[in-house]
Amino acid sequence: MNDTLETPPTFPESLGTFTIVDYIVFSIVLVVSAAIGLYHACTGGHQRTTQEFFVGDRKMKFIPVGFSLLASWMSAIALLGTPAECYTFGTMFWLISGSYILVTVIAAHFYIPVFYRLHLTSVYEYLQLRFCRAVRLIGALAFIFHMIMYMSVVLYAPALAINAVTGLKIWISLLTVGLVCVFYTTLGGIKAVIWTDVFQTMVMFTGLLAVIIQGSFAFGGFQNIWEKSVDGGRISFNELGIDPTIRHSVWSLVIGGTFTFLSNYGCNQLSVQRYLSCPSEKDAKRALYVNCPLMFIILSLTMMCGLVMFAMYGDCDPLLSGKITKSDQLLPYYVVNELGFIRGLPGLFTAAIFSGSLSTVSSGMNSLAAVTLEDVLPHRRFSEPRAALVSKILACTYGLLCVGLAYLARQMGPVLQVALSLMGFIGGPLLGLFTLGLFFPCANNKGALVGVFVSFGVSTWIAIGKFLNPTPLTGLPTTLDNCPDLNTTMTTLVVDYSPVNVTTYELYSPGYESAFTTELTTETTPETSSLLTTFYSVSYLWYSVIGMTVVLVVGVIVSLITCGNRDEPVDSSLLTPCIAKLRSCSCRRGSHKMQRLDDLDMMDTGPGTGYWKMQPADDLETNL
Structure with missing residues (x-):
């Protein structure tokens, strides 16, 4: 079986090279990024404490934090995949922006208050406070696995892009x-x-913006690009069907998108x-509210890039002509062939793609180090300087590990595809776990454990079923009518998934179409249950909803069967504010508060880990 991940597109040699100006532009981005790190290493507290290394001594301004939230999730996968989505399937995906508002409001007022008031460093510490140590460890390990695989893919995507543009070897x-x-x-x-x-x-x-502006000049204004996209059937916002197997509908994009992004912005460590x-x-x-319009802006820019590419290639599709092998290579192909005459622009574009990777990977490295120190190694005794050093070593180790896995990605074949498809199913169960603790006072340890295991089981089942029974995807029409060197016309690009056939299967990371497409051989039988086939065909945007719902339903049922928390009522500080208020109105039992003791005063705890205990409110001083 041939792995298309190993075969980058070949572009015209005359345009597929960087000029000196391009290299200078690209290098400036890397040098500035390195200089920022060096500056913060030599200023302030010199990163000598875990609190400074992980949370900046809690002194960061909300505007840069809002930009950082955007950059953490807008990876090269989104920058390459979203224009390809628009080019191939039209503008329906644009409506996912409606979920941004819902995600912002829900995360800001139902999730952030609890985590912030507890003064946590790792969000998974909440799971131990609310449930038990085992639940915390499950959440932390799931996050670590998810981020390592995701970061590796995020690094590999732009490496393919720069290989296509310059011919520079991927490993370099x-x-x-x-x-x-x-x-x-x-x-x-x-x-x-x-x-x-x-x-x-x-x-x-x-x-x-450079791609959009230059494309607008080439077509005499963006209005002409829009009109050509309308004629080509790319402008569409009217898919109102409630069928969950519809890949992109108003309901899946707004509702499914809300829960997909909520797992990222509501309870993800990053x-x-x-x-x-x-x-x-x-x-x-405020940081989250700053992030919301930024998300809409970058989504709009990437969708507009897709329209620019359709205006250019709609009647001379490089996919149909074999110039490229994957739709995610369209944007670098466009830059090289149409904008390569502008010195520095290919370098700027490549820097933009790599910026998406740098921001995601750097965020992931720091978060992985925090989770490992706080959740996986909480019983290790470190002095504060030693803990800060261990944190840096962990961040460096995770970074090097992801670089190694990214280089090996091209050799992993089907293993990589399985890992990528499973990534989309981790966020839902974890979102369900946190939601269970925040919104359901009756939920106990047993319910949380059973609920999350069942949810991961269902998610894995769907992932494997989806992998073995891929759904046909039919792109909107493109032609070769105006290709000067071709006289063959193909009117529709169809991704065929017929039985016993080598097919193209596009994998998805949470919320975005992956920048990777691969070939695999599948075999189906007529006896396959139509119900199961339909189940496997559910849109990827509903995966988080399914995972969360399973945790909530199973968790609440098991908790009620096992008598909930009758013996030890849940502290109100561990519940989302609205539930805590309702509970206080309906039940006037003796309150409890949480006290976080100094780490160095407790046995088997490390700096920043924190140790919490329950005490009657009258017997302690509030020190949160």
């Missing part, structure tokens, strides 16, 4: 960008991560760690 790209990322993240901690995210976000915006770096809860909420 991975080492160059990966080592720069490891350097500034390890030295500068979360401060360097956040400020490089701000810089890299600006680079992403600039690169996308996001929560940024909220906790703000000096106040109000600033943490």
Whole structure:
């Protein structure tokens, strides 16, 4: 079986090279990112404490934190995959922006207040406070697995892009960008991560705008591009069907998209760690509200890039002509062939794509180090300087591991595809676990454990079923009518999934179409249950909803069967504010508060880990 991940597209030699100006532009981005890390390593507290390394001493301003939230999730996969989505399937995906508002409101007012008031460093510490140590460890390990695989893919995607543009070997790209990322993240901690995210976000915006502006000039204005897209059937916002197997409908994009992004912005360590770096809860909420319009802007820019590419290639499709092998290579192909005559622009575009990777990987490295120190190694006794050193070593180790896995990705074949498809099913169960604790006072340890295991089981079942029974995808019409060197016309691009056939199967990361497409051989039988086939055909946007719902239903049922929390009522500080208020109105039992004792005063705890215990409210001083 041939693995198309190993075969980057071949572009015209005359355009497939960088000029000196391109290399200078690209190098400037890497040098500035490294300089920011070096600056924060030499200023402030010099990253000598875990609190500074992980949460910036809780002094970060909400505007840069808002930009960092955007950069953490707008990876190269989104920058390459979203224009390809628009080119192939039209503008329906644009409506996912409706979920951004819902995600912002829900995360800001139902999730952030609890995590911030508990003064956590790792969000998975909440799972131990609410349930037990085992639930915390499950959440932390699931996050670690998810982020390692995701970061590896995020690194590999732009390596393919730069290989296509310049011919530079993939391993050189991975080492160059990966080592720069490891350097500034390890030295500068979360401060360097956040400020490089701000810089890299600006680079992403600039690169996308350059494509749109130059395309508008070429067609005499963006209005002409829009009109051509209307004629080509790309402008469509009217899919109102409630069938969950419809890939992109208003319901799947808005509702399914809400829960998909909520798992990222509501309870994922990458996001929560940024909220906790703000000096106040109000600033943490403001950061999320800053992120919301930025998400819409970058989504709009990437969709507009897709329309520009359709206007250029709709009647001379490089996919149909064999110039490229995957739709995710369309944007670099466009830049090289149509904008390569402008010195520095290919370098700027490549820098923009790599900026998406740098921001995501650097955020992931810092968060993985925090989770490992806080959740996986909580019983190790470290002095504060030693803990800070261990944190840097962990961040560096995770960065190098992801660089290695990214380089090996091209050799992994089907193993990589299985890992990528499973990634989309981790966020839902974890979202369900946190939601169970925040919204259901009756939920107990047994319910949480059974619920999350059942949810992971169902998610894995769907992932495997989807992998073995891929759903046919039919793209909107494109032709070869105006190709000067071809006289063959094909009117529709169809991704065929017939039985016993080598097919093209597109994999998805949470919320975005992956930048990878691969070939695999599948065999189906007529006896396959139509019900199961339909189940496997459910849109990827509903995966988080399914995973969360399973946790909630199973968790609540098991908790009620096992008598809930009758013997030890849940502390109100562990419930979302609205539930805590309702509970206080309906039950006036003796209150409890949480006290976090100094780590160095407790046995088997490390700096930043925290040790909490329940005490009657009258017997302690509030020190949160």
